[in-house]
Amino acid sequence: MRLRNAFLAPTAILMAVTMLAPLAIIVVYSLLTRGAYGGVELPWTLENFTRLWDPVYGVIFVRSFWIAAVSTALCLILGFPLAMFIARSGPRKNLYLSLVILPFWTSFLIRTYAWMFLLRDTGIVNSALQGLGIIREPLALLYNDGVVILGLVYGFLPFMVLPLYATLERLDPSLLEAAADLGARPRDTLVRVTLPLCAPGIRAGAILVFVPCLGTYLTSDLLGGSKTVLIGNLVQNQFTASRDWPFGAALSLALMAIAMILLFAARRRGEELL
């Protein structure tokens, strides 16, 4: 037992220093007053939290939730068949899994820029469509909500596929055979056997996609052209252009609280997560 603690100590200390200490700083900052040019000053105040009830921020939270929810749903719709395909592709499994992970070899920023080059007015997509005579004027593919969702789905799809794959791979094929033997059509098997058994994977994937989507700021900046702010952009602005650190800290705590509530809500069923 003591030996176990000794091996755990480095991780425990690392977690305490790199997670709890910054979190404590954020909590302290959120309760202080903004300095005139950034930074924080006394006195202590709760004003940063009361400001959160301003409807303008409510609109931003609702919008961010909506975009994160749509992206998560699309990831699920696209990721489930893919995970199923990989789980059933026998010896090629590892190859396909590597391909799913392959994009992580390049930075997300660079891949987002690549999308910009594809989608801009003089980009490959518009040039090709014009060259084929399908359109005359370039389509406005960049700088709207749809392309922000596209960027998020693209970026976070692997986070949905991997946990789904993990559950589908463990799924006992004899259960599916039993369902067929008992007269279930493939659709019934999917809805009444496969999906319920995959619920933990779906929940884990949904959380892994939804939470980072909720906090995203890069995608909305680059692909959305900064025309609308999401929570992530709002937090970022407080620490840069607006120089209002305490309010930025309060906003990020609110975001964290929401993510925690979602985690607990997803866990309540008593099933293991991940």
Add this chain to the structure above:
Amino acid sequence: MNRRTFLIGAAAAVACGRAARLNVFNWSDYVSPDTIPNFEREFGIRVRYGTYESVPEMLAKVMSGNSGWDVIFPSAEYIQPMRDMGLLARLRHDWLPNLSMLDRQFQKPPWDPGLDWSVPYMHGATGIVYQKSLGWTPRAWSDLWDARLAGKLTMLDDPPEVFAACLKTLGYSLNSADPGELKAAQQRAIAQKPLVRAYLNAEVRDQLVAGDVSAAQAWAVTAAQAIAAAPEKLAFAFPSEGFPRYADNVAILRESSRQEAAHHFIAYLLRPQVAAAIVETTHTAACNGAAQAFLPEALRSDPVLYPPADILARGEWFAPQSAAGQRLRDRLWTEIKT
């Protein structure tokens, strides 16, 4: 140098185990590739060179007072606040014999008339870059509300700049902190938003060159780089209502224990040849007037970088905002973006 000071110096050098150091924290793309190596070679000082993308980013790091940086490059409107926060060291003019190299308008800049805390480095303005093929010429900020630009117009993703353009179309100062004026400016920005393709900063350069964007609110630096890449297609206008001017300055942090080396570095940057080489690389306008003589004709007479005095007279410098004014602007800006 007598023998004793030499021995002390040598002992100190041995104790440190390396040559003297200087820590320089600058905007990205703001020196020529040989600026730093040449300084290191000539002065025997090793430079640790870091870059930042915005003043708030730099400020967040140096505000602690033990950031480890010696020389920084704040924008004009931050000199007064940084002085008030006690971050800047008073400059010793006896170590800066070539301050006279500065252009006349920067000998007594409004943000630091005695050059006690900062030395103007590079300057520029904000204006409109447009495609010559447009068929008409945007001359004023108010032209950026023209429906013909719908979907082909970008504005800067920088609250002070967008407010500046809106305030100028209404005839107000771009530094206004008056709630009524700012709300009116916000209404202008909201009215313009349906036409706006995106809010972009330096990224707009490629889209201007590629022809994706017809007109853009842009910094003169970005404009000069875009025009250099596509001179037959693009042109720049200094808006008739007036426009923002900006200047970046070099200053020394009070925390620095290398004041003398830092002064050497500033004096080195003030050399006309050094400043001219930086202008050639970065396409910015040097505050160093004497550098003009060392520039190629094309840059020296570049109307975007070095406009004539009667145009510059329409410019207005950004000034520091009060905390209350800043907060109101933040809120209004968030509403524009929602």
